[in-house]
Amino acid sequence: MTLDLSTVIKAYDVRGLVPEQIDEGVVRALGAAFAEVVVVPEAAGGPARAVVGHDMRPSSPALSAAFADGLASRGVDVEVIGLCSTDGLYYASGARGVPGAMFTASHNPAEYNGIKLCRAGARPVGQDTGLVAVRERAQTWLDAGAVPAGEGRRGTVGESDLLRDYAAHLRSLVDLSGARPLRVVVDAGNGMAGHTVPAVLGDAAGLPALPLDVTALYFELDGTFPNHEANPLDPANLVDLQAAVPRAGADLGLAFDGDADRCFVVDEKGEPVSPSAVTALVARREIAKELAAGREPVIIHNLITSLAVPEIVTEDGGRPVRTRVGHSFIKQRMADEDAVFGGEHSAHYYFRDFWSADTGMLAAMHVLAALAESDRPLSELAAEYERYTASGEINSRVADASAVTESVVATISAEEEAAGRPVEIDRLDGVTVTGSDEPGGRWWFNLRASNTEPLLRLNAEGADPAAMERIRDRVLALIGAAA
Template identity: 30%
Template sequence: MIRNIIPTSSIFKSYDIRGIYPDEINEDNIYLITQSILKFFQDQAKNTNVKVGVSHDMRLSAPKLYPGALQALKDGGACVWNFDLLSTPTFYFAVSHNNLPFGFILSASHNSPRYTGFKIVTNINNKIIKVGKNSGLDTIKKYSISGLKNKHTGGGIIERESILKDEVDSALSKVDISKIKPIKIVVDAANAMGSLYIEELFSRLPCKLVKMNFNLDGSFPAHDPNPLVDKNLIDVRKKVVEVGADLGIAPDGDGDRIIFIDENGEKIPASFLGSLIIKKLLQRYKGATIMFSVTEILTPRSITEEMGGKFIITPVGHTHITNLMHQSNALFAGEISGHYFFKDTGGTESGVFTIVNVLEILSSLAKPISQLIHDVRRSFASGEYNFSTDKADIIMERLKSDYKSGSLMTIDGIAVDYPTWRFSVRSSNTEPLIRLNVEARTQEGMKVKLNELINKIKALGAKKHND
């Protein structure tokens, strides 16, 4: 039975739809939410019989929710391409590769088991546009809370075969496979979606794969699928050292973020790993445009400029970055959360493209990954510090005044640059937090400025937040 229960408006976030199952997203409202997404697609196409690619992740709620979503699309007149179980990057590839104008994946990324949600895209000339708050999500929200009815004839469902082989073929066509050596790699898939593309990729390469937590299980029995939380990396870091691996890899829940571990079991900052890729790509694509998010830019910008590329700073957030890549015709982009974006994948994240580029670099340069990172490092970064506060605007105005001698940027909170160091402070989109990042050309300089800023922020009433 179809139950058109109006969802709470709080599930509509900045970049996606996300909520707790069954409290916020459930069998009672999945139909209405999906029909509202479809109505947005139909508005864009000025046609009711649109093609829509859909898939879902391994969450325990997916078998209960996905059938209702498919039915809503069919009842609304859509031609549904059902790709079933996919990671988010593979879903993006499926939409682009098949030239589908619209799509969504039922997923809650790296969140804990009780969450579910939608990541929604449109596709123009194989350029993926992610639907966020200012690019359609507000319209979908309006339709959902109005109790929209969207019935049209002509709908149907086409079951599609796995797209994984095509995705891996595409990635491998961009590198010299003959250069990839039998590297030993540990991957902790966190019982989540990255295991699918990892299995397919490494079945085609001479590398020795040491697998951890590869069986799909939406209860995440080993640990939460968020590799940005240090405790979730403990096992993979130990295993890399234990087996003498050359590299460790930890994808997140839906596979669109990847954290890398060096041969010593140390986490590699994404801005440094991204800089390795930047250097490789700019050797081939002279003068190309590179992007990195505002929180950490010193090393990526330095490497880009040394290699003759053009560097653009972006706001934080995968939706912003993908859409800005199209505007600037950027070759590559990254951010410290482990999202790596490629022009070749429609401006979206790709775990497969990221991994094959790293493997080619590691194989061809014949140095440990820690040495390669040392060679590109041009700065020292604090990592992200979070502070609880309901006075974010007041704190940022005070910091702007205190550091007015620096060069100010306001594309996402505030960022202030000096010749040898910089910092950024921005508000969380979802919590009463501000986030601080500090970079400097020397480690000592970074520590001094980090302590200085922490003390200032605390003095303004914020409390250090325990993530």
């Protein structure tokens, strides 16, 4: 029975079980299709080239080699950069000016793998930018039982190591060489940060040592994730880091996900610093740089980041631009607005200086630089950016997400109107309702349906814990009643 590729090719990437859904035959077909749909057309008659990298999962080397073979079968010269983080692959695509493919399933369990594709300059490949055409072409070949032979010359497949170049580029964007000494604990979760952190923040790639004392947690590359899931968005996976930071007397802690493109921060007390606070902190630094260069600073943030983000951006002289959730939307708006920086609630951080792609490592370096420039601990520094209280994402299983959402919004709107407190409603991504309690405690909540599961996602925020809890609990009660 032929695999239905729509079950593994999602809105932004490829992801599935190995070998049940993804094997070397499938990815070889996807490599040939990617060559025909994206790589060769972008070459516009010139030499067709691409870069391919992979994470530490046991299945990654063989799968990435099969994909490279598929590319080469269509005349593409492939540069295989081997072990790398996802932002390391984006670096290669940007620096080389060629399309790329990263083999990773990010924070998913060991039995999964996947592919993140990009056009030249690390531009995203998603459903609306070529991924559907790649899927359809590969599906035709898989249904027929064979990928047809390519025409013309076969491409070459060579190997190179770009880790030092990647590290040097990041260091050129945030100079930590003259910073005051800092002690930092890093939890790599047995993921690719165990490969990149020693190169960027240490001297493993041959770059000069920085004034950083790094305590390593789970730096051993192990795609079976023996210690905890490489998903710092789940608080359970931050526990070890939170304990290690005060025990080591460290100034802060950093946690990366499996492919090391997301970074989470904890302060010297072991308390998490919200990604919204990190977004605002980095935005403030990038705004100052843009103003000094005489440019208008534009900062992108998605609609689930804290209200503090657009407030601080505006106060500092920048222009905030609000977008839907999802990296393809952020990257598109980054390009459209020539934005210097963008941040998401999920700890993805995007930089114009990094081809508008996301890199958790660069965000971490900004946090280190900001802390080094301050004489205060991170808990005090971060408090400037923590103006509101957030609920975090809460998922509810519902049969009809749209119907439940409309019921909740109608009820809340009627209740607030009756109390003389009309609300604001917008439908940029799901439904966001913004209101205010007496005597002026501002709050908002957003309801979005999952694209893949029968779940309704709630995010809420209030001016203080009581305001957040009131709206959170009221919305959850209405969801339960409507479901």
